[in-house]
Amino acid sequence: MDEDGVGATGSTKGKRRTAANGGEPAARLRPKAGNPGYAGYEYQITVSVWVGLDLMLVKGAASQVSIEPRSDEDLEAAVADPDSGLLESTAAGDGFDLVLQAKTRSGAPWTAAAIADVLLGKGNDDASKGGKRSRPLAMLEADERRRYVFVTNEASGDALRAHEGDHLFDFAEPTDLPPHARDDFEPEARKALAQRVLLLTGLTEEVLLGRISTQLEQHGHIPQAKHAECVRDLRDLVRERIRGGHGGVWNRDELVAVLVAHGGSIAPRRDMDHYVRPASYEAIKRKLEREHAVVIAGPSGTGKTLTADILELELRSGVPAFEVVGEEHGPGPVRRSLSDGRSVLFHLRDPWGGNRLTPGADRWSSELPKLLELAGAGKKFLVTSRSDVLDSAGIQLTRALDPYIEWIRLEDYTPSQLAEIYV
Structure with missing residues (x-):
């Protein structure tokens, strides 16, 4: 096969493939229209809105979140210990740093091997994100205050069930890392690292928007008729920080200002x-x-x-x-x-x-x-x-x-x- 995927014989040899002689080579055709990199960004924005509302409004566990931080993940926040529920505890060293990565996938559930590649940073050149991804397990090993959350729209295989949760902070207590991610670590280190890894799978756009709507209704007290406009403004706020605005930082006061602008309140109903x-x-x-x-x-x-x-x-x-x-x-x-x-x-x-x-x-x-x-x-x-x-x-x-x-x-x-x- 030559560079365009055309055999050495045939009428197209030596010619540039055009619409007239068959179009682009099959290897270059996407399975469907659209830019998957852009879809990934839009998913990241939706995840960031949900997480920001959850940490700063629902749980009151963080005063701000960083979008596209220097850790090269999608979102990072210093959060209070979920068992204390006190934001002030982060200053006393009781909290931890939550580091989150959002990733879309289509066609098949996540396998243990694919998740291991994510955790180990293998093949992490990500053109759609403009650079390289970090190695989450190496990051966790280097800093015991950090916990890692992987959010995806797709389901995962049976071998990963022990590492899954339903919500932020829903860290389980598995005794080992996922298969294929264990070789570079000693057994005790694997157990400690495994309990700081959380997989939130099956969080499609529909599921996330449903959760956001619940957050706005129950905790932001936004009238139902204004949910769509409020979500639009929250997404714009996140999008601006992805572009580097405000140093990537989104704080609670800015969140509350958006809620109030749409008739919401953080006071009792x-x-x-x-x-x-x-x-x-x-x-x-x-x-x-x-x-x-x-x-x-x-x-x-x-x-x-x-x-x-x-x-x-x-x-x-x-x-x-x-x-x-x-x-x-x-x-x-x-x-x-x-x-x-x-x-x-x-x-x-x-x-x-x-x-x-x-x-x-x-x-x-x-x-x-x-x-x-x-x-x-x-x-x-x-x-x-x-x-x-x-x-x-x-x-x-x-x-x-x-x-x-x-x-x-x-x-x-x-x-x-x-x-x-x-x-």
Whole structure:
């Protein structure tokens, strides 16, 4: 074959291939139209918006994030220890540096060999990113404060399950690095490194935008009608920092300014002032006070989320003041937080999904019933779920949660209350 992939014989020998004689060589044709490098940048922007909202707004774990930092990854942030939840702890050395890489893939799940190449930095000349990628494992080995998160739209193979999570900080405790990434390290070093690597797979644009919408609604209190405009402005803000603006730094004040510009607020929900109690409110509150765990279930639009937010605010403002841990941490950190001395409310909003079962829902299905058994006066659980989503999770789960479930139905409101809610 010659340089153009044309055989030594035939009518095209010695000629430049054109549209008239067959077009570009097959080896140069993309499988589909479009620039994959640009698609990768757009994916990175979406991931950065989600991570920025998660760290600076939802968890309050970082005061700023760096986009395209000098580490040559996509995003980096000094974050508070997720178990403390205190931003000030980073100054005392309690936190760690979160380093994140986002990468798209199409056609097949990630294999253990492909992930090993990413972790070892093999073949890391990345023309679409304008330079070389770092070697994540070497980076982790050189700095014990760092943890590495790999975010991708594609799924991964079975050999990588032990390294996967659902959310940021959902670091598991595997005993070894992924296959094909182990040869250059001693067994003890492999174990330590493995527990600082997190794979977030299957986070497609659709999944990420769904999570961003939830963040804007529940934590930024952005009206639904303004979500698209707000996301657009957040994406522009990230895009500017990819180009080097503001030294690549995006801080919390800049994030809040965008939220406020679109009618949002980081203060307690304004609609709490107009809260209408369902008939089941006292039963829900009593179960949380006496049994320390309640699952609020019911159809969409019946006030589950607002009822839970009212109860959360009471516990935040009480004595002792409860700290709040959400479902974003995943089951692992929730379990670890049960053993410390803090008063904690585990407020788990739709852990199986807001509209339908989401990837990773089975982890909550298997873990939550066991976690609820560990509830106590200083470790309370407040869970909300749409009844149809809960039913989709299976009859076995519903039976296990039955002692904790309190319902909110439309029948829990009088006609005059419904008029007050919906008019």
